[in-house]
Amino acid sequence: MKVLELKEVNKIYDGSEVHVHAVSDVTLDFHEAEFAAIVGPSGSGKTTLLNLIGGLDMPTSGEIIIDGTNLSKLKSSQLIDFRMRNIGFVFQAYNLIPVLTAKENVEFIMSLQKWSRKERDERTFELLKAVGLFERMNSRPSKMSGGQQQRVAVARALASRPKFVLADEPTANLDSKSATTLLEIMEKLNHEEKITFIFSTHDARVVKMAHRVITLEDGKVVSDDKRE
Amino acid sequence: MIWKTAWKNVWRNRVRSLVIIASVTIGIFAGVFSIAFMNGMIAQRIDAAINEEISHIQITGKEYSLNNDPGIIITHHDSVISGIPKLPGIAGTVERTIISGMAGTATKNAGVQIIGINPEMEKNIFTLDKTIMAGTGDYFEKESKFDLALIGQDLAKELNIIRYTIDSTVLENLKIKKIPVNTLEKLNPIAGIRFTNEKKFKKSINSLLSKQESKKYGYQIKNVAWSFREGSKMTLTFLDKDNNQVGVVFRLAGIYDIKNTIYEQSMVFVKDTDLKRLTGMDKDSFHQMIVRINDINQTEEITKALKDKLPEYEIVSWKELQPDLAMMTDYVHQMYAFFMAIILAALAFGIINTMLMVVLERTKELGMLTAIGMNKKKVFSMIMLESVFLSVTGGVTGMIVGWLTVLLTARNGINFAQYAEGMEAFGYSAHVFPEISASFFIMITLMIILTGVVSSIYPAIKALKLDPAEAIRTD
Ligand SMILES: Nc1ncnc2c1ncn2[C@@H]1O[C@H](COP(=O)(O)OP(=O)(O)O)[C@@H](O)[C@H]1O
């Protein structure tokens, strides 16, 4: 089942001083339960592409269709709501609310969606167990390592069962052991929850673990390599 | 979750939040306490005016007030007048006869109003009988073969009826009042001297004591050192009904002490029967009927009802007699709200500044929250709540501290004895009992919440303008 479709997407940053064609004629499909990496050198357009897919930025031309909904047809308030219901995000840093515990961070979106306490607790405990942090659920982010924080972020991203999860260089600030652990957890959840993961990276070991590798160069897709 | 997050966010920068909360606390405390103080002062003034001086409504003949013409009288033959005490809402009435005259002793003279009263009836309307200075008399209680008069403390001073002496009893009493012995020792040069003039007495005290001492203790010393000669006499001079001048010697039935200098200087009370006999006035007629009502809030209605019933008479309420007090009672809440609004407006700038820093510091976090789907309304509420928590935490603490201070000071009052003369000249007591109502706290609570909300608007708008893609970019 197709969850995401990009048709001839372009993004041009056109300022008074800069003119950058950050994403150029990208056409891609993603299906249910994919585990895809977007790779490419710094400045190749990975972040821009993920921001476009996540509705954080609007393409200059082209269409992005998520589960039948064309993102450019949504008003900005609808778009925020759409993101909340359909897309999970893991960023490179500043993922968590520092004043809330791990458990509260994971619950956050579910509570915005007005889930009942019982449903929320069940899902939160399930996910915290899956990322191996059930024992740490009452810790604040500042009391956790970078890798643990990213695992909480992954649990948070999956909490309300989105169509897919976008992760922009989730391992960039992690040592290689934590990075591998994080990827293993992501892969496991991808498998168990049947949720599509799209993540960017320039870490070769992380790339190795992906089932599909899309390579960008100067904003263009230069290869789209499905393994298995 | 948003409430919880906002509350926890308040404590992220503990010092900064505490500073702003403390300033709100101090501001609200200062506001609450000064208002309680003003409120108590006004309430006491109104109380005194109603209970000691004018009561609620006064009825006189038409045009009586123009020149206090004693020929303009009221009589019981008017059945409407005699029916007033039975009207709804009326607590009681008394009648007074009023003659202008002079009060004099061997050395001094003063123009006064001589009021003929029925002492027993007056007790139902006024509390003047409770203000008699100890040892000066018994408020017409004892039968006497002399004509008796009740005068105010300030008139007694003016007529040199009160005199001042520093003797051993006085010094003993002053010691009990915790005035330092070495201050009292300085008074030795005037020990035993009898001053008949208050000003001279004050002058010699001031010359013996340091400026600070006389400021601190002068009033107390004066209050203890006064004495009064039993059986003091004075002459009241006035015109009888045929315009013949009459001068009659009166013994004192007491000296009353209220907190209103002008009233004390000018109002002399005598028995109505004595005054009628001396002036030859008809015993069924009088000049003024004073009406006390059950509920002060009904002043306007009852006054109007009386005016409608008695078009041939002049009817004035305390609000017309004391427009300054009437204005205070009518606008007191607006006044307090305005006062609090000024304090809160100043505090709002501090809160706005803090919240702007908050938004600036949390750019990335706020961007992340918008990215993961927290909508504008919720981001706005979160910032607004944080701001409201700042103002309410400070506000509630300030109100509690203010309220406790009011409770504490209201027990014994705050006595500005050294400013008593100045304040009593305006009819205000220098011994103030702060007082505050629950409705006032409800009003300021709402104002404090409003301040939090209003202060958050500009910072929250700034937060909403953040572009999430920009905010979370880590370059
Ligand atoms: N807001 C922006 N304004 C102008 N140029 C931008 C902006 N964001 C990104 N770019 C440019 O677009 C290109 C792609 O950037 P980015 O998507 O961040 O690449 P990557 O994530 O692969 O490093 C870069 O040349 C970058 O300088």
Ligand SMILES: [Mg+2]
């Ligand atoms: Mg990037």
